[in-house]
Amino acid sequence: MADEVIFEFLHMEIVDHIHKESSNEEKEQGISKLEALGFRVGQSLIERLTKECSRFKDELDTMKFLCKDLWNLVYKKQIDNLRTNHQGVYVLQDNRFKFLVQMSTGKQYMESAPKYLAFPCGMIRGALSNLGINCIVTAEVSAMPACKFQIQIQRS
Amino acid sequence: MSRQANRAGDPRKVNGELFTLTYGALVAQLIKDYENDEQVNKQLDKMGYNMGVRLIEDFLARANMGRCNDFRETADVIAKVAFKMYLGLTPVVSNWSAAGDEFSLLLESNPLTEFVELPSGHNNLNYSNLMCGVLRGALEMVQMDVDVRFVQDTLKGDNITEIRLKFNKRLEDAVPVGED
Numbered sequence: 538m539a540d541e542v543i544f545e546f547l548h549m550e551i552v553d554h555i556h557k558e559s560s561n562e563e564k565e566q567g568i569s570k571l572e573a574l575g576f577r578v579g580q581s582l583i584e585r586l587t588k589e590c591s592r593f594k595d596e597l598d599t600m601k602f603l604c605k606d607l608w609n610l611v612y613k614k615q616i617d618n619l620r621t622n623h624q625g626v627y628v629l630q631d632n633r634f635k636f637l638v639q640m641s642t643g644k645q646y647m648e649s650a651p652k653y654l655a656f657p658c659g660m661i662r663g664a665l666s667n668l669g670i671n672c673i674v675t676a677e678v679s680a681m682p683a684c685k686f687q688i689q690i691q692r693s
Numbered sequence: 694m695s696r697q698a699n700r701a702g703d704p705r706k707v708n709g710e711l712f713t714l715t716y717g718a719l720v721a722q723l724i725k726d727y728e729n730d731e732q733v734n735k736q737l738d739k740m741g742y743n744m745g746v747r748l749i750e751d752f753l754a755r756a757n758m759g760r761c762n763d764f765r766e767t768a769d770v771i772a773k774v775a776f777k778m779y780l781g782l783t784p785v786v787s788n789w790s791a792a793g794d795e796f797s798l799l800l801e802s803n804p805l806t807e808f809v810e811l812p813s814g815h816n817n818l819n820y821s822n823l824m825c826g827v828l829r830g831a832l833e834m835v836q837m838d839v840d841v842r843f844v845q846d847t848l849k850g851d852n853i854t855e856i857r858l859k860f861n862k863r864l865e866d867a868v869p870v871g872e873d
Contacts, residue, residue, distance in 0.1 A: 539708075539779065540778060540779045540780075542779070543744070543748070543780075544711060544712045544715065546747055546748060547712065547716060547719070550740040550743055554736070554740060555722075570722070574715075574718045574722055577714075577721075581714050581808075582710065582711060585710055611711055
């Protein structure tokens with residue numbers, strides 16, 4: 538068991554480091570690096586988390602697991618709202634997203650929100666990827682600290 | 694089946710594996726970025742320092758500690774309170790120097806290295822170097838200039854992980870107004 542503060546600080550340092558590294562080149566690259574880091578963490582995390590679970594019934598069941606168990610493990614709460622159009626798009630809404638809560642309650646610092654959301658997006662994608670679902674995950678913030686993650690499932 | 698297993702517990706605690714895995718991903722990324730162990734060590738130390746500088750605020754607010762009168766007391770607080778609070782373990786304080794300005798923290802298990810195996814060719818890498826930075830940064834904020842380094846590391850085949858702390862000097866000019 539580790540304290541949540543050190544995880545948060547570590548995440549801040551990771552964002553800061555990668556952001557600084559890529560400041561000369563394109564910012565996009567930094568975001569994708571963070572996303573790749575998150576992907577890797579998500580992959581290993583879900584492996585540990587699901588080792589005693591029974592098989593998921595369907596896609597929706599998997600998503601529910603993500604919203605409840607994974608979210609609980611990482612952010613100590615459940616997703617506040619899960620929506621889907623039943624055609625492979627899921628929207629997960631968290632009204633008090635942990636990485637943003639300390640930052641602002643409104644529109645201030647909006648421009649720095651994306652770099653703090655890349656890692657979580659990657660983590661979702663990594664987790665789903667190890668459960669056999671290929672997808673694209675994007676995050677959207679209209680007012681902090683609420684945040685929406687959109688999962689678009691890629692069918693081949 | 695046991696889908697409800699991960700509930701309960703202290704609300705301030707996160708799953709240790711999450712921290713371990715995130716840290717591992719970071720180190721892997723740094724190794725990719727730098728291709729030189731010394732530089733990776735330096736970077737980890739720097740990031741740790743930045744964390745330590747912030748962490749001390751959190752620690753002082755939560756632990757409700759006063760000032761330490763000597764380095765021995767500092768050692769006790771680090772081992773018994775700080776490590777316990779943040780990593781859930783208590784290292785042993787030992788190997789005091791005669792002058793009382795140097796000691797070691799002995800860790801039997803290191804949560805950062807839980808799933809780690811060092812690949813060959815990385816003999817100079819101090820995998821957990823972040824910790825040194827954290828300790829250095831945190832102590833600097835309470836006016837102590839301290840050197841922190843790894844002496845032994847279980848990842849490198851030692852029986853125990855040993856962190857050596859050496860007190861250099863008190864940082865006088867940073868004392869806030871109104872305090873001795």
